[in-house]
Structure formats: C-alpha cells, structure tokens
Amino acid sequence: MDGTSPPDADASANKAGHVAVEDAVSTKVQKAAAPLYVSRIKVHPKDVKGLYRRIKWAVLALCLAVYYLAPFLRWDRGPTAPDQAILIDLPGRKAYFFMIEIWPQEVYFLTGLLILAAITLFLVTSLFGRLWCGYACPQTVWTDLFMWVERKIEGDRNARIKLDAAPYTAEKIVKRTLKHAAWIGIALATGGAWILYFDDAPTVVRDVFTGNATLTQYFFIGMFTATTYTLAGWAREQVCTYMCPWPRFQGAMLDDQSYVVTYEDWRGEKRGKLAKAAPGVDPWAGRGDCVDCNSCVAVCPTGIDIRDGQQLECIGCGLCIDACDAVMDKVGRPRGLIRFDTLANQACRAKGEPATHKFVRPRTLIYAGVLAFVGAVMLVALLSRATVELNVLRDRAPLFVTLSDGNIRNAYTIHVLNKTHAPRDFTLAVSGLQGAVLGVAGSDVAAAPVVTLAAKPDSVATYRVFVTVPSQSVRGKASSPVRFDLKPREGRGHADYDSVFLAPGR
Amino acid sequence: MPTKIEKDEITGTETTGHEWDGIKELNTPLPKWWLWTFYATIIWSIGYFIVYPAWPTLSGNTKGMLGWTQRIEIAQRLEEAKTARAPFVGRIEKASLDQIRSSPDLLNFAMAGGRSVFAENCVPCHGAGGSGAKGYPNLADDSWVWGGALDDIHTTIAYGIRNANTQSRVSQMPRFGADGVLNAKQIDDVAEYVLSLSKRSTNADAVKRGETVFSENCVACHQEGGVGSTDLGAPNLAANIWIYGGDKATIVESVRNSRAGSMPAWTGRLDDATIKMLAVYVHALGGGK
Numbered sequence: 099m100d101g102t103s104p105p106d107a108d109a110s111a112n113k114a115g116h117v118a119v120e121d122a123v124s125t126k127v128q129k130a131a132a133p134l135y136v137s138r139i140k141v142h143p144k145d146v147k148g149l150y151r152r153i154k155w156a157v158l159a160l161c162l163a164v165y166y167l168a169p170f171l172r173w174d175r176g177p178t179a180p181d182q183a184i185l186i187d188l189p190g191r192k193a194y195f196f197m198i199e200i201w202p203q204e205v206y207f208l209t210g211l212l213i214l215a216a217i218t219l220f221l222v223t224s225l226f227g228r229l230w231c232g233y234a235c236p237q238t239v240w241t242d243l244f245m246w247v248e249r250k251i252e253g254d255r256n257a258r259i260k261l262d263a264a265p266y267t268a269e270k271i272v273k274r275t276l277k278h279a280a281w282i283g284i285a286l287a288t289g290g291a292w293i294l295y296f297d298d299a300p301t302v303v304r305d306v307f308t309g310n311a312t313l314t315q316y317f318f319i320g321m322f323t324a325t326t327y328t329l330a331g332w333a334r335e336q337v338c339t340y341m342c343p344w345p346r347f348q349g350a351m352l353d354d355q356s357y358v359v360t361y362e363d364w365r366g367e368k369r370g371k372l373a374k375a376a377p378g379v380d381p382w383a384g385r386g387d388c389v390d391c392n393s394c395v396a397v398c399p400t401g402i403d404i405r406d407g408q409q410l411e412c413i414g415c416g417l418c419i420d421a422c423d424a425v426m427d428k429v430g431r432p433r434g435l436i437r438f439d440t441l442a443n444q445a446c447r448a449k450g451e452p453a454t455h456k457f458v459r460p461r462t463l464i465y466a467g468v469l470a471f472v473g474a475v476m477l478v479a480l481l482s483r484a485t486v487e488l489n490v491l492r493d494r495a496p497l498f499v500t501l502s503d504g505n506i507r508n509a510y511t512i513h514v515l516n517k518t519h520a521p522r523d524f525t526l527a528v529s530g531l532q533g534a535v536l537g538v539a540g541s542d543v544a545a546a547p548v549v550t551l552a553a554k555p556d557s558v559a560t561y562r563v564f565v566t567v568p569s570q571s572v573r574g575k576a577s578s579p580v581r582f583d584l585k586p587r588e589g590r591g592h593a594d595y596d597s598v599f600l601a602p603g604r
Numbered sequence: 605m606p607t608k609i610e611k612d613e614i615t616g617t618e619t620t621g622h623e624w625d626g627i628k629e630l631n632t633p634l635p636k637w638w639l640w641t642f643y644a645t646i647i648w649s650i651g652y653f654i655v656y657p658a659w660p661t662l663s664g665n666t667k668g669m670l671g672w673t674q675r676i677e678i679a680q681r682l683e684e685a686k687t688a689r690a691p692f693v694g695r696i697e698k699a700s701l702d703q704i705r706s707s708p709d710l711l712n713f714a715m716a717g718g719r720s721v722f723a724e725n726c727v728p729c730h731g732a733g734g735s736g737a738k739g740y741p742n743l744a745d746d747s748w749v750w751g752g753a754l755d756d757i758h759t760t761i762a763y764g765i766r767n768a769n770t771q772s773r774v775s776q777m778p779r780f781g782a783d784g785v786l787n788a789k790q791i792d793d794v795a796e797y798v799l800s801l802s803k804r805s806t807n808a809d810a811v812k813r814g815e816t817v818f819s820e821n822c823v824a825c826h827q828e829g830g831v832g833s834t835d836l837g838a839p840n841l842a843a844n845i846w847i848y849g850g851d852k853a854t855i856v857e858s859v860r861n862s863r864a865g866s867m868p869a870w871t872g873r874l875d876d877a878t879i880k881m882l883a884v885y886v887h888a889l890g891g892g893k
Contacts (some may be wrong), residue, residue, distance in 0.1 A: 171701075495732035495733030496734070496742065502845050509890055
C-alpha cells in the first residue's frame with residue numbers, strides 16, 4: 099500500500115489479493131504520470147582516463163587513419179586501369195578493391211560483403227557485446243572526436259554545464275564560434291575524404307583546392323559536411339537511441355554468456371555516500387561498495403546510469419568502468435564494481451560460485467559456421483570469376499530474313515565482356531544448327547563458321563552478328579535453339595549463351 | 605472544432621474534445637520547426653510565382669522576371685546539341701561513303717545518327733530494322749531492286765523512286781493485261797513460268813508456253829532467266845524474295861496491272877550529312893553489298 103488509500107479501505111481489504119491489485123494499479127498510475135515526451139536532457143560527458151578510454155582512443159585513431167589515408171593507397175593494374183587501391187569508378191562502372199575488381203553485373207559480391215559484415219557483427223556481439231557500437235561505429239568515432247574538440251575549447255563537464263547556463267558574453271561567443279568552426283573543419287575533411295573514394299584521390303584533392311572539382315563533388319562534400327556536423331556535433335547519442343536500428347536487434351544477439359558492461363549490484367548495493375565512521379568501526383560495514391559518486395553517469399556518452407542494469411542506450415564503450423575503477427582505487431575497494439563481464443558470471447559471483455562462462459555455445463557456433471560458409475562461397479566465387487562474358491540479344495526487327503538463295507538469316511547483337519587489362523581476340527562459333535555460318539555486320543570478311551571478334555581491355559565490345567543457315571536445316575521449325583560459344587584466342591576462359599534461331603516455319 | 609474543452613487528468617494537456625470508442629486524443633500542436641518550414645514554403649512559392657511564368661491570364665500568362673520558359677530552354681539545348689555534333693557532321697559532309705565506313709568513330713556516329721533518322725523517316729514504310737512490308741522492300745535481305753552498294757543506296761535515298769524529282773529513279777512496267785498486250789491465258793502461262801524460276805511450278809506445259817511469252821515481253825527488263833537488273837529497277841524473279849508476294853495470284857496481278865512503287869526524294873528534306881549517315885546505316889542492316 100502506498101499510503102494514499104484511506105485507512106478504512108485498508109481495513110476492509112484484508113485479502114492479500116486485493117491489496118496486490120491495488121498496489122499494481124497505483125504503480126501504474128505513478129509510471130504513467132511521467133510526461134509522455136521529455137525534451138532532450140543534454141549530455142555533458144566528463145573526461146575519463148583508463149584502459150578502456152585508451153583502447154577507444156587507439157581504435158578511433160586507427161579508424162580515422164584508415165578512412166582518410168586509404169584512398170591514397172596505390173595498386174598497379176597496368177596502363178589501362180586506375181591505380182587507386184580502393185576506388186568506386188562510377189563513370190567507368192567498375193569498383194576496385196586491391197586485387198578485386200567488380201563489374202556492375204557482379205554487384206552480388208557487394209551483397210556478399212554486406213552479409214559477411216552482418217554475420218561478423220552477430221558473432222562479435224554474441225561473444226563480446228556491443229563492441230561495434232562502443233568503439234568502431236562511425237557515429238561513435240566522430241562523436242568522440244567532436245567531444246574531444248569541445249572539451250579542449252570549452253573545458254570539461256562542469257565548465258561546459260556552466261557555459262551552457264551562462265548568458266552570451268564575449269567569452270562564450272568566442273568559445274562557441276571556435277568550437278563550431280573546428281567542428282565544421284573536421285566535417286569538411288570528412289566530406290572531402292568521402293569523394294576521394296570515387297575518383298583519383300590526389301587529383302581530386304588538387305581540384306577541390308583549385309576550384310576545378312565538379313559541382314557533383316562539391317555537392318557531396320557539402321552534404322557529408324552537413325551530416326557529419328549535425329550528427330556528430332548536435333545529434334550525438336540521440337542517433338543511437340532514436341535513429342539507429344542496430345541497438346534494437348543487437349540486443350537480440352546477446353545472451354547471458356555475452357560479455358557486456360555490467361554493474362555488480364550484489365557488491366555495490368546498498369549504495370550511499372561514504373560517511374566518516376568512528377575510529378575502530380569499519381565504514382564499509384552494512385553497506386555496498388558503491389559510494390554513489392555518479393562518476394559512471396557523468397562520463398557516459400549516452401547519459402545513462404549503468405547501475406540500472408542492461409539498457410538499450412548502453413553502447414558498451416566501458417568508459418564507466420574506467421571512471422568507477424578510479425573511484426574504487428581512491429576509496430580503497432577492489433576494482434571491477436562496474437566491469438566487462440557476462441550476466442551468467444555475475445550471477446555466479448553474486449552467489450560466490452566460480453565463473454561459468456561458456457565461449458562455445460550453439461549461438462556462436464551457428465554464427466561462426468555461417469560466417470565460414472559465406473566466406474568460402476565468396477572466395478570460390480572470386481577465385482573462379484570469369485574474365486570473359488558473353489551476352490547475346492536477338493534482333494527483333496526483322497525476326498528473320500530470307501535471302502535470295504533461300505537461306506535464312508538471323509541477326510544478333512553480341513556483347514563481349516573483356517575483363518582483363520589487355521586487348522584480346524576472341525573466336526565466336528555457333529552450335530546446334532547444321533551448316534550455320536557467321537558474318538559480322540560492317541566487316542568485309544566473308545561469312546564463316548567461326549569469326550574473330552576483338553575486344554579492348556576492360557571493356558564491352560559490341561558486334562552485330564549475322565547467323566545464316568541453309569533453309570533445309572530449319573525446315574518446318576519456327577524456332578530452333580542455338581548456342582553461341584566464345585573463347586579467347588589465347589589463354590583460359592570460355593563463355594556461352596543460349597539463344598534461339600527463328601525461321602518461317604514452313 | 606472541439607466539442608468541449610477538457611483537460612487530460614494525467615498529463616494536464618488539453619484534449620481535442622473528440623472521442624472514438626472511448627479513446628481521446630491529446631491536443632498537441634505541431635512542432636514549431638514544422639510550422640516554420642511550412643510558412644517558408646508559402647513564401648518560397650510567392651517568390652516562385654514572381655520569378656517564373658505562373659499565372660494564367662485571359663490573353664496568355666505572366667512572363668516572370670527571368671523571361672524563362674521551357675520553350676527557350678529546349679531551343680538552347682537543341683542549339684547546344686547541334687554545336688556538339690557540328691565537328692562530326694562537318695567531317696561526314698566532307699568524307700566519302702567508303703571513308704565513313706572505314707573510320708571507326710565516323711561509322712559509330714553515322715550508325716547512331718542513321719538509326720534515329722531511319723526510325724523517324726523510314727520505319728513507317730520499311731519497318732523497324734528495315735524488315736519491309738508488302739509493297740515496301742525488306743532492306744535487311746540481300747536482294748536489291750536498284751542496287752545494294754553504298755552509292756546505289758545513297759542515290760535511292762537522295763532522289764527516291766518514281767517521283768517528281770528530276771533525278772529520281774524511274775522505270776515503268778507495262779500493264780500487260782489492263783492494256784490488252786497479253787490475254788488472260790498468256791498471263792497465266794507467264795506467271796507459271798515465273799513460279800518455275802524459283803522451282804515452284806506444278807504445270808510443265810504452262811511453263812513451256814510461258815517461257816515464250818516471257819522471252820517476248822519480259823526479258824528486256826527482267827533478263828534471261830528472270831534474274832532482274834538493278835540498272836533498270838527490274839526485280840530478280842528467280843530469287844525467293846518478293847516485294848508484293850510470290851504466290852501465283854499476286855504474280856498474275858502484277859503482270860496484269862504492273863507495279864510502280866514510289867519513294868520520295870529525301871534531298872531537300874534531310875541534309876546531305878544525314879542522307880550519308882542513312883545510307884551507311886541501311887547498308888549495315890544486313891543487305892549491303
């Protein structure tokens with residue numbers, strides 16, 4: 099009973115069930131009494147030092163270095179192809195990733211890559227929790243960078259809270275201007291680096307600074323500058339809690355054997371300020387290790403209290419662990435009141451039993467198995483990737499032509515895809531039709547059973563090819579199957595294409 | 605309009621006053637940023653009305669401040685396209701047909717240009733891809749009434765066939781039946797002979813009689829054995845390709861009333877470069893010699 103019920107109701111409701119129902123109803127009302135929509139409470143994360151913070155800096159530096167420097171890596175592909183290691187060549191309709199080269203019709207490699215990334219995320223999350231969210235996610239990395247800038251210019255948590263509340267004085271205006279200028283500077287670099295992946299990087303850098311870049315390039319720099327500035331500078335943890343889908347289903351990959359950031363409530367509770375005890379009396383008697391200093395809340399980039407347990411907003415970065423360990427050191431209690439641990443371990447620890455963590459579980463086995471399978475399929479597909487491809491389009495007007503000697507001729511548009519960096523000659527032949535001869539439109543070479551088609555490096559050669567067949571070969575058949583066979587003159591490879599040959603049918 | 609103003613007990617917010625199956629809705633106004641965006645679009649639209657042609661009036665429409673219209677824009681675009689094509693068009697004008705065919709970039713340009721001009725001007729009669737129709741020759745086969753070499757095709761396109769142009773190709777087949785040159789029996793016999801040229805006759809006696817009629821009346825143009833003459837525009841009757849149809853009734857009809865298909869001259873309608881491109885394109889359809 100919460101005391102709001104009149105005493106006589108208490109007396110009449112002597113049945114336990116009735117009391118329980120009343121209780122439940124009153125809690126419900128209390129919960130609902132909180133406003134449906136709360137304006138954002140601005141988070142001012144405090145600076146913290148420690149192991150996890152150091153790891154986070156290291157990952158941040160690595161991610162940014164890869165992002166900014168990768169476009170400048172070179173990879174020699176010969177004179178006919180670009181030498182940028184990672185390049186998405188939109189006008190040329192090719193994507194390059196070191197030794198891998200992808201044509202538009204092979205975009206399934208990209209799908210495969212995304213599937214691989216997703217399964218890796220599942221596996222890592224089920225083993226070690228939300229490492230992606232806490233360390234490697236671009237939102238986390240750039241937000242962290244922006245916070246660092248903010249801290250350098252406006253000071254740490256308390257200074258920032260004070261500055262926020264202060265009226266606009268010259269000092270505040272200067273600090274704010276500086277901060278936003280620095281943010282926009284970083285955002286510009288971010289947007290600028292993005293377009294380096296779509297064109298030759300050194301040329302783009304020169305063009306951008308000399309004003310010779312295309313409008314499209316400036317537009318995308320602007321767009322990514324704006325999104326970086328907005329998301330990392332202003333939206334921050336709101337991206338994680340409201341916009342991002344990952345936290346919703348990353349939670350589904352966790353179980354009680356996954357490593358997560360946990361609070362040992364069995365050890366920390368009952369929490370409270372550390373009071374001065376009389377000499378000879380243990381100040382820790384009858385209470386938990388948590389001194390309720392709120393450090394873990396103050397450093398949290400998403401502004402939550404880890405002592406409330408697992409929650410959606412927790413990105414698993416572990417900064418609260420660093421903060422708490424420092425406090426535990428100061429008050430002379432063992433570290434690890436907030437720690438990286440599994441929920442199962444925590445349960446064991448609470449009961450004083452040895453930890454029971456299981457690394458290999460059905461979930462991790464399935465993820466690892468699927469990962470290995472998809473990886474193997476991708477590898478096989480990549481290694482057996484054909485360097486020649488053939489596409490055949492039958493001309494529809496006219497469907498067929500009767501020649502003066504009674505022979506029947508069909509025309510086909512042939513696309514020869516030469517995926518090597520060298521010019522190649524191919525031989526084209528047809529099978530399935532008795533006495534068929536091939537001729538190439540625009541060529542003066544006489545029709546023959548086999549014709550030679552040349553293709554430039556890294557390109558699609560288009561030919562119109564006539565297939566002429568003696569009328570007796572197709573007599574009575576309106577449609578006959580025909581197969582085109584394409585082979586390079588030298589080297590390996592082979593491509594074929596099944597089409598049909600149409601005839602009058604009489 | 606709210607039917608009655610009441611406050612929601614829990615949140616202290618006014619409700620809309622409506623009730624649907626016991627559910628009431630809080631009267632929460634739109635966010636300010638949303639409203640301001642909406643107002644901004646209204647202001648934007650006013651500016652738009654002033655700058656661009658927008659309001660219809662009784663005698664036309666407002667012109668806007670920039671004097672911009674889609675017509676002017678498309679005229680500019682066409683002009684730009686023409687400028688971009690100019691160097692190629694200039695080269696095509698100077699080059700001979702064989703030079704166009706042997707230069708890859710000119711050929712590429714001519715094929716693309718020829719294709720689009722063909723689609724606009726020739727397809728109604730000759731069909732997509734030059735497939736032809738009754739009375740209109742198939743341009744993709746290897747049989748040509750007036751010749752299938754590049755120059756022949758060019759001349760045919762430029763001056764046409766049996767039209768008012770002084771250089772147009774002309775030849776006339778007599779109306780053997782209608783003008784009483786041959787009687788019905790002779791016409792039937794000669795038709796049987798013509799069928800025999802493509803090995804389809806079933807009446808050897810008629811063929812024999814028809815051969816005499818043919819040698820007396822038809823050989824001058826259609827040549828010995830009916831192989832035709834491209835100089836005279838006399839179709840090959842021995843091949844299995846027929847412009848009007850190769851069955852006996854059609855052949856009889858052709859002999860009786862003659863055939864005189866006509867094609868307009870394209871000089872004057874299309875410029876020289878375009879006609880050259882068309883000739884190269886038609887030549888490449890598959891029948892070019």
